[in-house]
Amino acid sequence: xxxxVDPVEHLIALLAxxxxxxxxxxxxxxxxxxxxxxxxxxxxAEALRSAAESVKKCRVCNxxxxxxxxxxxxxPERDAGLICVVEGVSDLWALExxxxxxxxxxxxxxxxxxxxxxxxxxxxVAPLLRRATEAREVILALPATVEGATTAHxxxxxxxxxxxxxxxxxxxxxxxxxxxxxxxxxxxxxxxxRR
Amino acid sequence: xxxxVDPVEHLIALLAxxxxxxxxxxxxxxxxxxxxxxxxxxxxAEALRSAAESVKKCRVCNxxxxxxxxxxxxxPERDAGLICVVEGVSDLWALExxxxxxxxxxxxxxxxxxxxxxxxxxxxVAPLLRRATEAREVILALPATVEGATTAHxxxxxxxxxxxxxxxxxxxxxxxxxxxxxxxxxxxxxxxxRR
Numbered sequence: 190x191x192x193x194v195d196p197v198e199h200l201i202a203l204l205a206x207x208x209x210x211x212x213x214x215x216x217x218x219x220x221x222x223x224x225x226x227x228x229x230x231x232x233x234a235e236a237l238r239s240a241a242e243s244v245k246k247c248r249v250c251n252x253x254x255x256x257x258x259x260x261x262x263x264x265p266e267r268d269a270g271l272i273c274v275v276e277g278v279s280d281l282w283a284l285e286x287x288x289x290x291x292x293x294x295x296x297x298x299x300x301x302x303x304x305x306x307x308x309x310x311x312x313x314v315a316p317l318l319r320r321a322t323e324a325r326e327v328i329l330a331l332p333a334t335v336e337g338a339t340t341a342h343x344x345x346x347x348x349x350x351x352x353x354x355x356x357x358x359x360x361x362x363x364x365x366x367x368x369x370x371x372x373x374x375x376x377x378x379x380x381x382x383r384r
Numbered sequence: 385x386x387x388x389v390d391p392v393e394h395l396i397a398l399l400a401x402x403x404x405x406x407x408x409x410x411x412x413x414x415x416x417x418x419x420x421x422x423x424x425x426x427x428x429a430e431a432l433r434s435a436a437e438s439v440k441k442c443r444v445c446n447x448x449x450x451x452x453x454x455x456x457x458x459x460p461e462r463d464a465g466l467i468c469v470v471e472g473v474s475d476l477w478a479l480e481x482x483x484x485x486x487x488x489x490x491x492x493x494x495x496x497x498x499x500x501x502x503x504x505x506x507x508x509v510a511p512l513l514r515r516a517t518e519a520r521e522v523i524l525a526l527p528a529t530v531e532g533a534t535t536a537h538x539x540x541x542x543x544x545x546x547x548x549x550x551x552x553x554x555x556x557x558x559x560x561x562x563x564x565x566x567x568x569x570x571x572x573x574x575x576x577x578r579r
Contacts, residue, residue: 207417
């Protein structure tokens with residue numbers, strides 16, 4: 190018979206559902222937390238509750254933030270005429286960490302996929318088309334996968350008639366990337382797009 | 385400027401402190417939770433709070449459980465005359481998962497280490513010696529490291545004069561273990577202890 194069946198088992202089961210944590214590491218994490226209930230466990234519980242209560246989806250770009258419109262959309266320094274379209278919030282965060290984009294974003298919420306049955310209605314396409322009527326340029330920063338390329342193609346076809354400039358991320362060798370570990374597709378694309 | 389500085393950054397920082405989660409995976413975990421505040425985030429917050437409030441250290445064996453004495457110590461089916469000494473609660477849980485032990489446990493809370501300055505006073509040695517006076521056998525299930533062996537040696541010297549039988553875990557080839565990936569020490573020990 191396993192001790193601690195109730196609250197500890199329940200906690201481990203919930204932790205094990207987090208991406209990156211298996212059952213084994215969930216157990217280690219739970220144990221570490223249980224060792225310090227006051228300084229580790231309750232603060233984490235409080236941080237979760239407070240984030241769950243304060244974080245909302247931005248009504249403009251679908252970013253997750255404690256403000257709505259989000260801190261990017263409501264920042265007057267950001268260029269609202271330059272919209273960067275990303276698949277998910279994690280991509281938006283990555284671009285923000287890189288301080289790479291001075292405009293605003295639009296989180297699609299996925300990519301088109303016939304296999305997964307994801308059509309344009311499942312994604313935030315209509316709101317993007319509405320926003321694009323007042324934009325100068327839309328950057329399609331979608332993943333370099335078949336679904337990403339299909340989605341970018343579809344969006345470009347819908348956006349371009351409206352007169353907005355549609356651009357895509359450059360493809361090539363990553364900064365600091367060694368050539369011999371890169372896949373053939375990236376190498377071929379980098380060679381073709383040489384400048 | 386990074387969006388969501390306040391509650392999300394705080395949550396990511398706390399998640400990143402969990403063993404097994406780096407900053408990158410903490411971010412992924414936080415994002416996954418933020419996607420489902422009602423079904424994922426608040427239940428986890430509640431599970432943490434409830435575990436922090438209900439789980440205590442067992443006054444007998446130092447196990448962590450929602451009961452005190454813990455569910456092992458208070459189980460009348462368990463043999464209180466057979467005490468298995470482990471370094472930490474995770475070892476106790478591992479033995480319980482294996483259904484390998486019918487007696488009770490004693491969690492030392494560490495091993496003796498001159499380097500780390502851990503002496504017998506820092507560990508739960510005195511309570512073990514008291515419990516051992518009423519026990520038939522003490523199994524030293526300590527890690528097969530220098531510190532574990534030192535601690536086992538020390539405990540055996542303190543326990544044996546009391547008349548209790550002191551045993552140790554068998555060492556050898558793990559079940560299902562291929563010989564060619566085992567370290568030399570284990571192989572030599574397994575060969576020496578052949579039967």
